[in-house]
Amino acid sequence: MVNTLSSVLGQRQRKQKLKTIVLLVITTVLPIAFAVWYIGIYPSIYDNICRTRIYDDMAAKIDKIMSANINIIPITVEENSTSYGAGASGVIFAKEKDTYYALTAAHVVPDTVFI
Numbered sequence: 800m801v802n803t804l805s806s807v808l809g810q811r812q813r814k815q816k817l818k819t820i821v822l823l824v825i826t827t828v829l830p831i832a833f834a835v836w837y838i839g840i841y842p843s844i845y846d847n848i849c850r851t852r853i854y855d856d857m858a859a860k861i862d863k864i865m866s867a868n869i870n871i872i873p874i875t876v877e878e879n880s881t882s883y884g885a886g887a888s889g890v891i892f893a894k895e896k897d898t899y900y901a902l903t904a905a906h907v908v909p910d911t912v913f914i
Contacts, residue, residue, distance in 0.1 A: 870889075
């Protein structure tokens with residue numbers, strides 16, 4: 800009878816210790832692990848995915864898309880000289896016959912009339 804009572808009490812104590820350990824893991828270790836993942840690891844993984852992602856629908860068109868990127872170099876012609884500016888970038892977004900339409904920043908073409 801004494802052995803049975805002590806073994807029952809020992810089992811209860813072991814169960815109580817196990818419950819305490821599980822509760823400790825749930826309330827401290829898991830939140831810390833989640834914080835490390837969310838703050839430290841996940842952003843770098845997400846950043847790399849964003850930088851290296853090519854959508855399937857764009858993969859077939861990537862050469863055409865990249866060929867639309869242009870370098871805009873301003874040319875100033877005066878009486879006896881021609882000078883070239885530093886240049887800027889733009890993207891061709893439309894073409895009608897021999898006319899190309901490019902999208903660029905406003906400071907690239909400062910003397911242009913905007914509509």
